[in-house]
Amino acid sequence: xxxxxxxxxxxxxxxxxxxxxxxxxxxxxxxxxxxxxxxxxxxxxxxxxxxxxxxxxxxxxxxxxxxxxxxxxxxxxxxxxxxxxxxxxxxxxxxxxxxxxxxxxxxxxxxxxxxxxxxxxxxxxxxxxxxxxxxxxxxxxxxxxxxxxxxxxxxxxxxxxxxxxxxxxxxxxxxxxxxxxxxxxxxxxxxxxxxxxxxxxxxxxxxxxxxxxxxxxxxxxxxxxxxxxxxxxxxxxxxxxxxxxxxxxxxxxxxxxxxxxxxxxxxxxxxxxxxxxxxxxxxxxxxxxxxxxxxxxxxxxxxxxxxxxxxxxxxxx
Amino acid sequence: xxxxxxxxxxxxxxxxxxxxxxxxxxxxxxxxxxxxxxxxxxxxxxxxxxxxxxxxxxxxxxxxxxxxxxxxxxxxxxxxxxxxxxxxxxxxxxxxxxxxxxxxxxxxxxxxxxxxxxxxxxxxxxxxxxxxxxxxxxxxxxxxxxxxxxxxxxxxxxxxxxxxxxxxxxxxxxxxxxxxxxxxxxxxxxxxxxxxxxxxxxxxxxxxxxxxxxxxxxxxxxxxxxxxxxxxxxxxxxxxxxxxxxxxxxxxxxxxxxxxxxxxxx
Numbered sequence: 001x002x003x004x005x006x007x008x009x010x011x012x013x014x015x016x017x018x019x020x021x022x023x024x025x026x027x028x029x030x031x032x033x034x035x036x037x038x039x040x041x042x043x044x045x046x047x048x049x050x051x052x053x054x055x056x057x058x059x060x061x062x063x064x065x066x067x068x069x070x071x072x073x074x075x076x077x078x079x080x081x082x083x084x085x086x087x088x089x090x091x092x093x094x095x096x097x098x099x100x101x102x103x104x105x106x107x108x109x110x111x112x113x114x115x116x117x118x119x120x121x122x123x124x125x126x127x128x129x130x131x132x133x134x135x136x137x138x139x140x141x142x143x144x145x146x147x148x149x150x151x152x153x154x155x156x157x158x159x160x161x162x163x164x165x166x167x168x169x170x171x172x173x174x175x176x177x178x179x180x181x182x183x184x185x186x187x188x189x190x191x192x193x194x195x196x197x198x199x200x201x202x203x204x205x206x207x208x209x210x211x212x213x214x215x216x217x218x219x220x221x222x223x224x225x226x227x228x229x230x231x232x233x234x235x236x237x238x239x240x241x242x243x244x245x246x247x248x249x250x251x252x253x254x255x256x257x258x259x260x261x262x263x264x265x266x267x268x269x270x271x272x273x274x275x276x277x278x279x280x281x282x283x284x285x286x287x288x289x290x291x292x293x294x295x296x297x298x299x300x301x302x303x304x305x306x307x308x309x310x311x312x313x314x315x316x317x
Numbered sequence: 318x319x320x321x322x323x324x325x326x327x328x329x330x331x332x333x334x335x336x337x338x339x340x341x342x343x344x345x346x347x348x349x350x351x352x353x354x355x356x357x358x359x360x361x362x363x364x365x366x367x368x369x370x371x372x373x374x375x376x377x378x379x380x381x382x383x384x385x386x387x388x389x390x391x392x393x394x395x396x397x398x399x400x401x402x403x404x405x406x407x408x409x410x411x412x413x414x415x416x417x418x419x420x421x422x423x424x425x426x427x428x429x430x431x432x433x434x435x436x437x438x439x440x441x442x443x444x445x446x447x448x449x450x451x452x453x454x455x456x457x458x459x460x461x462x463x464x465x466x467x468x469x470x471x472x473x474x475x476x477x478x479x480x481x482x483x484x485x486x487x488x489x490x491x492x493x494x495x496x497x498x499x500x501x502x503x504x505x506x507x508x509x510x511x512x513x514x515x516x517x518x519x520x521x522x523x524x525x526x527x528x529x530x531x532x533x534x535x536x537x538x539x540x541x542x543x544x545x546x547x548x549x550x551x552x553x554x555x556x557x558x559x560x561x562x563x564x565x566x567x568x569x570x571x572x573x574x575x576x577x578x579x580x581x582x583x
Contacts, residue, residue, distance in 0.1 A: 186450065187429070187437030190422075194430050197419040202418070204379065206405030206497060215440055293542045 009162035013234040015275040016169035020227035021248075022255045022267035023173075023180055027220035029253075030261040031184060031194035031248040034217055035114055038121030040248035041128040042098045042221045046137065046228025047238050049097045050090035051145045054233075058140075066140040073149050087151040090227040091172075098225030099218045111210055125249065133240040142315055144239025151233045165234050172230055172269070176223060181264050183219070190215050196262075246295060251278065254302045260312030268315055277301065329546050332357045332392060332501055333378065333409075334535050340373055340388030340557075343571035347373045351389065355501070360527050360534045362544045365554035366577055371537045372414060374554070376504050379411045380404040391501070410494035411503040414485050414537075416486035420479030424470060424489060427478050428461040429454075436564035438478045468522065484515040491522065501527075504536045508543055516540075545569070553577065 021039055028034040059070035072086040101124075109120045132139035139145060157163045183189065191212050195254040203209050232238055242248070251274065259270020281294050305312065331354035340348040348370045353359045361372050374380040378389055380401040389397040389405055419427050435457070436442045439448035465471045468488045473481065478489060487507055494502045499571070504523075507517050516529045520543060526532045538544050544551060553561040555577040561568050569573055 087368060155511050183443060185438075186443040187435045187454065188440045188443070190426060190430055191438055193422060193426075198383070198417050200413075201417045201419055203381070203401040204405065204411055204413070204431070205493060206402045206433045207430070208400070208402045211437075219440065283566055 006162050007269070011168040011275070012166035013169045013230075013281060014279070015272055016166070016173045017227050017234070018174050018252060018275050019171070019268045019271035020176060020230060021224050021252045022173065022259065023176060023264055024220040024223035025225065025252055025256050026160060026261065026264055026267040027180065027184070027216055027223065030256060030263065030267070031189065031196060032192040032213060032216040032220075033114070034110075034213060034220070035118040036121045036216050036217075037118050037222055037249055038123070038125030038222065039252050040222035040243045040245050041121065041125030042102070043228045043231070043248050044125070044128050044238075044240070044243035045098050045101060046094035046225030047232040047242070048139055048145070048228070049094040049225070051148045051232040051238055052139070053093055054086060054090045054149050055145060055147060056149075063140065065136045067137050068139075071240075080173035084152050086149075087233065090233075091226050094225040095222040096225075096226075099222045102218045102221030103214070106214045110213045110217060113223065115127070115307045122245075125245065129240045139240070142239060142241075144237060144242075145232075146237045148232050148236040148238070150236065155229075158194035162234075169230050169234060172226070176226065177264055177268065180223065182217075188212075188215075208251045251275075252297065254298055256312075257302055258305045258312055260315030261314075263314050266312050266314040270312065273313070274298070330357060331355065331390075333535070334390040335374070335378075336386065336390070337387035338374070338377060338384045338389060338397075340370075340382060341385050346399055347557055348377065348384070351558050352387075353552050353562060355533060355535050356525065357533055358531060359550065360523060360536065360548045362551040363535055363537050363554060364541075364551060365560075366546060369554040369577075370557040372505055373557075375411055375505055375537065378404075378503065381410060388426070404496060408471070408497070408500035409501040409503065410497050410501070412487070412490035412494060412505055412507065414505040414509065415531050416483065416490050418478035418481065418486050418489055421477060423475050424465070424478050424481070425474040426463055427459070427489060428464060428492055428496050429457050431493055432457055432460070433497065436491065454474035461496065461532055464495050467495070468492050469518075483510040483520075484512060487511055487519065488515075488522075491519070496524070499532055501533045501535065504534060504538075506537050508538055508540045516543065523547065 021043060024042070025036065028036045052068050053070035054072045056071045056074060057284060058066050074092055077181045109117045133142055138312060144264055151168060152164060153161060183193065184192070191202065191207050194207065195209055195212055196279045199209050209211045218228060255270035255272070256267055258274055259268065260266025278294065278298065280287055281297065287293065333355040336352050338348055338351045339346070351370070351374065357421065363374065365371055373382065377384050377397065378397050380403070383398045388395055391409060393435055396404055396407065436446055436453055442450050462471070465474055468491065470485065470488060473485065478486070481489060491504070491507070506521055511519065523534055524547065527534055536548060551564060551565055552559055553568060553574050560573045560577060561571040
């Protein structure tokens with residue numbers, strides 16, 4: 001019984017994280033038409049930022065090279081800030097770092113044709129992963145970061161943490177969903193949709209296309225960074241392989257395509273359906289649960305949706 | 318020959334002026350030391366055979382292309398090389414030869430997009446100044462409603478713009494320019510693909526906008542009958558330069574113009 005509960009809690013946490021990533025991608029691609037194929041980069045950056053800021057400094061006896069560890073929970077306690085507010089500070093930092101990196105990437109690439117953004121984001125995502133892999137003083141290399149603190153860890157027995165945190169992840173997801181939806185249902189969102197439809201018309205209508213693209217790129221990246229932060233405190237272990245392009249970029253694209261590009265609700269539904277199919281297929285008997293075959297099926301699923309229902313489950317023509 | 322020539326025989330000051338404008342595409346000189354002026358309150362036609370450089374000129378004036386030489390002036394201000402959105406803000410609006418409506422957005426949204434300086438165009442405004450955004454949005458809707466009424470498109474306000482007929486899309490393009498309260502509107506072949514009835518309607522709109530709201534028009538057109546009826550003066554372009562300009566009757570009988578159109582000596 002407990003195993004099932006824990007499995008479902010783990011599923012809910014990951015599905016929520018993916019939904020947050022898909023929500024960010026929807027701002028990029030679904031609404032504005034920015035082709036970001038480096039979701040993994042912002043996901044990693046968010047997760048590492050909050051993990052590095054909140055873990056206690058490493059024991060020099062155990063970690064020879066790894067030196068970082070912001071110990072935010074300890075600091076907050078010393079400053080007399082009660083509760084687990086360090087968690088929100090960590091997420092805010094993750095969002096901020098991703099926003100800054102997105103701003104830099106955007107300033108360089110968003111004036112160019114859209115393909116450049118795709119290539120650059122792909123490259124930067126891999127670069128970010130490699131930095132955490134190779135700079136072992138920063139991210140403990142391939143051994144990764146562990147003992148990432150538990151948010152609200154004191155409230156529940158250890159075996160209940162996943163369930164508690166699933167609730168936290170879900171609440172954060174819904175809050176982000178609401179914020180994004182309200183922000184997009186505005187003249188600002190209208191300009192973004194216009195840019196997706198036809199950049200030239202948007203410019204001929206007097207819109208500074210570059211500036212709006214930059215704003216959208218930063219907003220989407222910031223959301224992805226929060227997704228990374230949520231992931232870090234849920235699994236409490238991250239390493240560079242967590243942010244492998246297949247499971248950190250490609251699958252998010254499948255989720256958005258299947259759910260319905262252009263709609264926040266589509267991003268959420270797609271994350272649920274695809275993550276359900278992906279993790280459910282793990283339980284298939286024998287050869288069917290082979291990860292390579294599952295990747296293949298994921299690709300087939302996306303192609304089928306694009307052929308049969310190109311607007312996605314919730315999208316509109 | 319003077320460094321630049323002003324439109325002859327007009328009383329008003331030039332609103333837009335091109336001086337020796339040059340544009341090259343690789344080895345091809347699309348616009349070659351082109352100079353002319355568009356005077357306030359006129360409906361000026363820009364005509365010329367295919368490939369004469371008319372649309373390229375529109376792109377140069379509206380900032381979609383930068384000239385390789387010469388200068389463009391609007392209300393006494395130099396505007397060449399400025400980005401399109403800034404030129405729109407100065408009051409120069411354009412339409413496209415093939416309508417570029419925002420297909421998946423409604424006709425109303427196509428119009429609401431246009432007005433500059435909307436508070437709600439800042440992503441945080443909807444959170445910090447929701448009342449002001451709502452108030453402005455209401456005013457924009459009223460303005461868009463008037464434009465739709467003027468164009469006779471009210472019944473299509475909530476239809477996706479992509480579902481309109483070609484003629485209706487042309488009207489929508491005109492509507493888009495009106496939403497910006499323009500002083501100069503450039504129309505790129507407003508008559509192409511439009512049936513004669515709708516074309517007459519469009520011509521009537523243009524005339525009334527010019528007379529009643531003082532909007533100046535520069536129109537690329539191939540339909541000579543329309544040009545002669547609607548426009549004065551006419552600027553004739555060939556191989557990227559102006560070969561004639563003046564009142565319809567002068568231009569019609571200009572041997573240079575006849576040669577350019579018929580491709581040989583008269």
